Amino acid sequence: MLGLSDPDDGDWSRLRGIQYSCLGHSTFARVTTQISAMLATAALVFGQVPMAAVAVWIAVACGTLWRGVRIDRTLIDADKRRISRDEVHAQMISSILNGLAWSVPIGGLGFFVDAQTQVKLWIVLAMLMTASAVLLPAVPLGTLLFTGITGATAIVFFLSRGMFDMAAVSIAFSGIVIAAAIESARRHVITKIAEAGIVEKDEVVSMLLREFEEGEADWLWQIDTARRVRSVSPRFAFALGMDAKEIEGQPLIQLIAGSAWESGQFSTSLHDLAERIKRRENFNNLLVRVTIHGQPRWWELSGTPKLDEKGNFDGFRGVGSDVTEARENSDKIAWLARYDTLTGLPNRLMLTEALGDALDYADKWRTRCAFLMIDLDRFKAVNDSLGHLVGDQLLARVSERLKEQMTDNELCGRLGGDEFAIVIRDASDLAHIERVAERVIKRLSQPYEVDHHTLYVGASVGSAIGPRDGSTVETLMRNADLALYRAKDTGGNEHFTYEPALHAHAEERRKLEFSLRRALERDEFKVVYQPVVAADTEGVVSFEALLRWESKDHGSVSPAKFIPLAEDTRLIVPIGEWVLREACKEAMNWPEHIRVAVNVSGEQLLDQNFVASVVGALQHSGLSPNRLEIEVTESIFLRDTTMANAALEEVMALGCGIALDDFGTGYSSLGYLRKLRFSTIKVDRMFVQGAATGNPESLAIIRAVVAMADSLGMSTTAEGAETQKEVDMIRQLGCRKIQGYFFGRPMAPEDAIALFGSPANPRQSAA
Structure with missing residues (x-):
C-alpha cells in the first residue's frame, strides 16, 4: 500500500499508476493550502523573528512546493501507463524536502517566539497534516513522510521546552493522522481498482457486442414450440441463401437437412441437434453438418430454451456461425499429420x-x-x-x-x-x-x-x-x-x-563406431606402403599409401570393415586428411623421382575443404605436387559430378596427378575420361587374374583400356599381380606399371625406405 516494494504477484506497477495519478488533480488545493499556511506563519512570527529569516524560509518552502508540483503534474496520466520506481522515489524525495521545510517554523523559528505563538505554529502544522491526509488519500507515503518529519520536529521541540502536554498532544495527533491516512488510502485504492475493473468489463462487453454486430459469420436464430423458425435475422437468411419471408415459419431441421429431410437419413450431428431441441437442453458450440442448396456445410450452433412470463417453455433462441472453412482446414491438417x-x-x-x-x-x-x-x-x-x-x-x-x-x-x-x-x-x-x-x-x-x-x-x-x-x-x-x-x-x-544375430552385429558395429571415433586421438592408425614398379625395368616408381587400424579394443580391424563405416559416419574426412599428411611427409624420405598415391573417398572429395587439405599437406611436408597422385573411383561422379570435377581440376592445377582406380568394375563411363585428364588408369585385379587364366573377356577389356589410355596420353597400372605368369601377361598387353604381392606387400615406412638402400631387385628386397 505504501509503495516501498512491489510483490511478485499482481500488476502492482499499474496499481501505483492509479494511486499517483490522483496527485495531479489535487495540485491547486495543496498549493493554496500551503501558501495560506505560509502567510499565517509569517503573520504569527511578525515582530518576533527577523523578516529576512522569514523570507528565506518562505523561499525554501516555495521551492520545495514548486518541485513537488512539477513532479505531480507528470503523474496525471499514470493511470493509463505503468509508473516506474524512479518516479515513485522522486515523489517520495519531494515529500521529504517539503516536510523538512515545514519543520523550520516550529523547530527553528519557534525558539524566538513566545509560548502562545509556539502553540499557534503547532496549530498551523496540524492543519497542514490534516490537509495532506485529506488531499492525498491515494498516496499515504507522502502524508506519512510529511507528518512524520513535522510531527517529530514538534515533539522534540516541545520536549526541549518542557511543554510535555503539548508533546503528548503532538504524538497523539500525528499517530491519528498517520493511521487515518493509511486507512483512507486503502479504501481509495480499493474503490479505484473496482472502478477500473468495471470500466474494463464494460470495454470487453462493448467490444464483444461490436464484433458480433460487425461479424459476417455469426447470426441469431429463434424457433417456437413447434420448432419453426421465427424472427428471422438478415444474416441467418443470408446463411441459408433464402429470403427472410421464405424462411419464416419453416421447420429448422427441414431448412438445413437438405435431401435427408425426404429420406429421413439424417447425419449423426443433425440427429443430435434435433434430440437436444426435443429434450429442451442447452447446447454450446455444437458442430452440425448441414446441406445448403445441395452443398454440404458445417455450422457451429449454440442454443438455450426460452421461457415466457409464467415460466412456460416458449421455444429456443441461440447463435450460429458457418465454420466450413475452419473445418476443412482442420481436416486438411489432420490429413497432413497422417x-x-x-x-x-x-x-x-x-x-x-x-x-x-x-x-x-x-x-x-x-x-x-x-x-x-x-x-x-x-x-x-x-x-x-x-x-x-x-x-x-x-x-x-x-x-x-x-x-x-x-x-x-x-x-x-x-x-x-x-x-x-x-x-x-x-x-x-x-x-x-x-x-x-x-x-x-x-x-x-x-x-x-x-x-x-x-x-x-x-x-x-x-x-x-x-x-x-x-x-x-x-x-x-x-x-x-x-x-x-x-x-x-x-x-x-x-x-x-x-534374426537375433543381426542385433549382435548391430551392437558390434556400434562399438566399432565408438572406437573409430577415438582412433585418431589414441594414435591407433598407421599407414603402410605398397610399391608400384615399372613393367619394363621392375624398378619402383611409386607407392600406394594404405590405411591400417590396430584398435586397442578390437585388435587389427580390416579396412573392408572400417572404411565403409568411416564413410557412413563421415569420419573418413578427418581420417583421410591425416593419411594425406602422413603420406606426403613420408614421401620426403624417398628419392625425388618416387611418387606417392593416396586413395580419396567420395565423402572427402565432396568436402568443401578438400583442396585446402591437399595444399596444407604439401606445404607442411614440403613435397612437390608432381610427386602426389590422388586415387579416386568412378562412384564419386554419381553423387555430384560438378563438384567432384571442380575439386579434381583444382588439384590438377596444383600439379598433382589423378588416378582412376578400379576402372571397368563399376559405373564405367568414357565421359569421365573426356572431361578429366587422368594421369593413370588402374586395371582391377579381377581382370588381371581372369586374363592370366585365358579368359577372353578379361583379355579384351585390358587391351581396350591400354589402347584407350595410350591414345589419351595416360598411363596404365595393373593391380593384383601375384605370379610370374601374370607379370608376363601384363607386359605383353602393354600395361606400363604393375602392382601386386609379386613385387611387394604393403610394408611399414622403414621397409619402404630400405628398398632404396639395396642394389637388389625390388621384388627380391620385398620378398
Missing part, C-alpha cells in the same frame, strides 16, 4: 499406429503380424544425376506400384526419403510374408518411364514378425531395419527376415 504429401501414402505416424493396432490384434487373438521395411536400391544415383524433381516423380510411381500390391490385410506407407514400409495385420502364414516381399521386389524392379528417362531401381526388404521379434512398435521397427541393413549389405534386391 499422410505423406508427395505420395499420398500413410506416413510414419500412421504406420506406427497401424503397427500398434496389429500388435494388439495379434496379442488378443494369438496370431502374428509383420512389419516390412523397404529401401530403394540405386535411388540416390537417380536423384543426384537427374535432380530431385525426377526423383520425386519416381517416388510417386513407386508408391503407385506399392498400392497395387496391397490387400485388405496390408497397409503400405512412406517412412521418409526412399524408405517405405508395409504392415501385415495377420501374418499367421509366414509364407505370406515372403510372397508379399517377393511381389514388391519384382514389381518395383521393373523399369520406370519418368520425364523421357527410362529408370531402373531395385528394392531391398527387411522384415520382422510380431510378437516373435518384438512386442512393441519400436522394437519391431528396429529389428526390421536391421534385417533391411543386412539385405542392403548383400547388394540389394533381396529380402531378409530378422
Whole structure:
C-alpha cells in the first residue's frame, strides 16, 4: 500500500499508476493550502523573528512546493501507463524536502517566539497534516513522510521546552493522522481498482457486442414450440441463401437437412441437434453438418430454451456461425499429420499406429503380424544425376506400384526419403510374408518411364514378425531395419527376415563406431606402403599409401570393415586428411623421382575443404605436387559430378596427378575420361587374374583400356599381380606399371625406405 516494494504477484506497477495519478488533480488545493499556511506563519512570527529569516524560509518552502508540483503534474496520466520506481522515489524525495521545510517554523523559528505563538505554529502544522491526509488519500507515503518529519520536529521541540502536554498532544495527533491516512488510502485504492475493473468489463462487453454486430459469420436464430423458425435475422437468411419471408415459419431441421429431410437419413450431428431441441437442453458450440442448396456445410450452433412470463417453455433462441472453412482446414491438417504429401501414402505416424493396432490384434487373438521395411536400391544415383524433381516423380510411381500390391490385410506407407514400409495385420502364414516381399521386389524392379528417362531401381526388404521379434512398435521397427541393413549389405534386391544375430552385429558395429571415433586421438592408425614398379625395368616408381587400424579394443580391424563405416559416419574426412599428411611427409624420405598415391573417398572429395587439405599437406611436408597422385573411383561422379570435377581440376592445377582406380568394375563411363585428364588408369585385379587364366573377356577389356589410355596420353597400372605368369601377361598387353604381392606387400615406412638402400631387385628386397 505504501509503495516501498512491489510483490511478485499482481500488476502492482499499474496499481501505483492509479494511486499517483490522483496527485495531479489535487495540485491547486495543496498549493493554496500551503501558501495560506505560509502567510499565517509569517503573520504569527511578525515582530518576533527577523523578516529576512522569514523570507528565506518562505523561499525554501516555495521551492520545495514548486518541485513537488512539477513532479505531480507528470503523474496525471499514470493511470493509463505503468509508473516506474524512479518516479515513485522522486515523489517520495519531494515529500521529504517539503516536510523538512515545514519543520523550520516550529523547530527553528519557534525558539524566538513566545509560548502562545509556539502553540499557534503547532496549530498551523496540524492543519497542514490534516490537509495532506485529506488531499492525498491515494498516496499515504507522502502524508506519512510529511507528518512524520513535522510531527517529530514538534515533539522534540516541545520536549526541549518542557511543554510535555503539548508533546503528548503532538504524538497523539500525528499517530491519528498517520493511521487515518493509511486507512483512507486503502479504501481509495480499493474503490479505484473496482472502478477500473468495471470500466474494463464494460470495454470487453462493448467490444464483444461490436464484433458480433460487425461479424459476417455469426447470426441469431429463434424457433417456437413447434420448432419453426421465427424472427428471422438478415444474416441467418443470408446463411441459408433464402429470403427472410421464405424462411419464416419453416421447420429448422427441414431448412438445413437438405435431401435427408425426404429420406429421413439424417447425419449423426443433425440427429443430435434435433434430440437436444426435443429434450429442451442447452447446447454450446455444437458442430452440425448441414446441406445448403445441395452443398454440404458445417455450422457451429449454440442454443438455450426460452421461457415466457409464467415460466412456460416458449421455444429456443441461440447463435450460429458457418465454420466450413475452419473445418476443412482442420481436416486438411489432420490429413497432413497422417499422410505423406508427395505420395499420398500413410506416413510414419500412421504406420506406427497401424503397427500398434496389429500388435494388439495379434496379442488378443494369438496370431502374428509383420512389419516390412523397404529401401530403394540405386535411388540416390537417380536423384543426384537427374535432380530431385525426377526423383520425386519416381517416388510417386513407386508408391503407385506399392498400392497395387496391397490387400485388405496390408497397409503400405512412406517412412521418409526412399524408405517405405508395409504392415501385415495377420501374418499367421509366414509364407505370406515372403510372397508379399517377393511381389514388391519384382514389381518395383521393373523399369520406370519418368520425364523421357527410362529408370531402373531395385528394392531391398527387411522384415520382422510380431510378437516373435518384438512386442512393441519400436522394437519391431528396429529389428526390421536391421534385417533391411543386412539385405542392403548383400547388394540389394533381396529380402531378409530378422534374426537375433543381426542385433549382435548391430551392437558390434556400434562399438566399432565408438572406437573409430577415438582412433585418431589414441594414435591407433598407421599407414603402410605398397610399391608400384615399372613393367619394363621392375624398378619402383611409386607407392600406394594404405590405411591400417590396430584398435586397442578390437585388435587389427580390416579396412573392408572400417572404411565403409568411416564413410557412413563421415569420419573418413578427418581420417583421410591425416593419411594425406602422413603420406606426403613420408614421401620426403624417398628419392625425388618416387611418387606417392593416396586413395580419396567420395565423402572427402565432396568436402568443401578438400583442396585446402591437399595444399596444407604439401606445404607442411614440403613435397612437390608432381610427386602426389590422388586415387579416386568412378562412384564419386554419381553423387555430384560438378563438384567432384571442380575439386579434381583444382588439384590438377596444383600439379598433382589423378588416378582412376578400379576402372571397368563399376559405373564405367568414357565421359569421365573426356572431361578429366587422368594421369593413370588402374586395371582391377579381377581382370588381371581372369586374363592370366585365358579368359577372353578379361583379355579384351585390358587391351581396350591400354589402347584407350595410350591414345589419351595416360598411363596404365595393373593391380593384383601375384605370379610370374601374370607379370608376363601384363607386359605383353602393354600395361606400363604393375602392382601386386609379386613385387611387394604393403610394408611399414622403414621397409619402404630400405628398398632404396639395396642394389637388389625390388621384388627380391620385398620378398
